[in-house]
Amino acid sequence: MTDVASDFARTAAREDQAQFSPRVLFVVPTLTAGGAERVITTLANHWAAAGREVGIATFEPETAQPYYALASDVLHLRLGLPSGGLAGMRSILKTGERIIALRRAIANVKPDIILSFLTKTNVMSILAATGLDVPVVISERNNPRLQKFGPVWETARALAFPGAAAMVSMTQGALDYYPPRQRPNARIIRNPVNLPTDLHMRRNGRTLTAVGRLDRQKRFDRLLDAFALIARDFPEWRLVIWGEGKERKSLEAQVKRLGLAAQVELPGLTAEPGCWVETADLLVLTSDYEGWANVIMEAMAAGVAVVSVDCDYGPKELLGHDKSTAERRDGPAGIIVPKEDIPALADALATLMRDPERRNQMGANGAAYAKRFSVQAIAAEWDGLIAEVLSARR
Structure with missing residues (x-):
């Protein structure tokens, strides 16, 4: 665990804050180009700019760099163990290693809440946080009716998802796919729009x-x-x-x-x-x-x-x-x-x-x-859900 992560964790002991500001840890496979990655970096940068403590755990190698600009005060924990290229028992063992590595990161960082994105990562985040007294909010980002993961992961999803503190999706149709037991405290939160501020329009009409x-x-x-x-x-x-x-x-x-x-x-x-x-x-x-x-x-x-x-x-x-x-x-x-x-x-x-x-x-x-x-409007919806989840645990 890096010194930055240790500093992030030490704030868990502070009792003198005038207003409680929850420490958030996102979990996502990578910070390469993609919709989930764009949303996470947008929210993380927004909260960091407001003085919040935010971390992102990925399963990337230490040398990996995020595609989307990430504020310097957002903690990026690269846990290694990238996915791909494995099948059968080797894939299962690698998944177990990822869960163990993520559990260690959670124990060291001591976040108040985990926001996990994408189905397989959601399963691993719930399992990794078991017994650590940290609520996990899972965010399903695609169309579960058509995006298939195979019987092993779909069984794991059915068993793990009831352990989430809340499920977020972007549409009612996606939420309706899951039985009530698999979508606890379900919520629809759209994605923020975050275009670059220094665009130079060069459209030619063609x-x-x-x-x-x-x-x-x-x-x-x-x-x-x-x-x-x-x-x-x-x-x-x-x-x-x-x-x-x-x-x-x-x-x-x-x-x-x-x-x-x-x-x-x-x-x-x-x-x-x-x-x-x-x-x-x-x-x-x-x-x-x-x-x-x-x-x-x-x-x-x-x-x-x-x-x-x-x-x-x-x-x-x-x-x-x-x-x-x-x-x-x-x-x-x-x-x-x-x-x-x-x-x-x-x-x-x-x-x-x-x-x-x-x-x-x-x-x-x-x-x-x-x-x-807008980023402000969507971040406020996430803030409301985070406050609700944490309040229910007090």
Whole structure:
């Protein structure tokens, strides 16, 4: 345990604080590019700036650096034992090692509360904290109906989740998936929007943008098929797909096969998180499923119109097409199309690509709605839950 961690822990003995300020320890596998990682660093930086003591435990090697900027006074405990590449008994043993390492970190840091993100990590956090008298709030970040983990982890989830002090998700649909016993003190808290403050808009009116990991869930193959149907009608437009992942070679081959090399770019990760909005004139999302679709929120906050397939969860509600909600909206922030209808996706893209006025109006509608997801507002919701959990234990 580092000296910084020891300093963090020693504050547990302070009794003279005028106002109780809980020490928070986040747990997440890594601080690489991703939605959960973005939310954690945003909240950690916000609370640290307010003088709160915040730590983040990850299973990364000591040399790992966070993708999102992390304030210097946020404790980052890299526990080692990264995941990947193991199966069977070796994987089970490695999971046990992670639980033991995390338990030691919790015992040394002595947080008042643990905020754990992502399903497997949530199971490990609950087990690691057993008997340490530290409540664990778990946050489920994706679509549990479609994101499968296999029978071992799903059984472990069913056994461990009742031991959480609370469960947080971003949508009611995700919470409803779990039996009541597995979602104690369930709560919906949306993600905060946290775009860079020093953006330099360089939009040219001809850039279609997609953002996400290059993996099967995001279905960029579907996007390329749709773009191929209209690319010749819009020779001045280019499609930029930001992100990195295991599907890169497959997508590059598809671009070549469809004859789109002159109009499609896959530049990898952005140099700065969120800076893709500087050049985006229209965002498209084609995922099979989402937890909430952070990228749509970022587009809306930056005044960028969106075309999205109708996937659970998030796009329909965010873009103003969910008639089950009674929220007042200035108007839709984008177009929703059926998930498997590639011609409809192509038509929706073409509609907005040729109509800058409609894009601008939808962008303005989105920007107005996104204001409710400010860092201050969302952090206050987390503060309320933390206070409630700790109060119930006194």
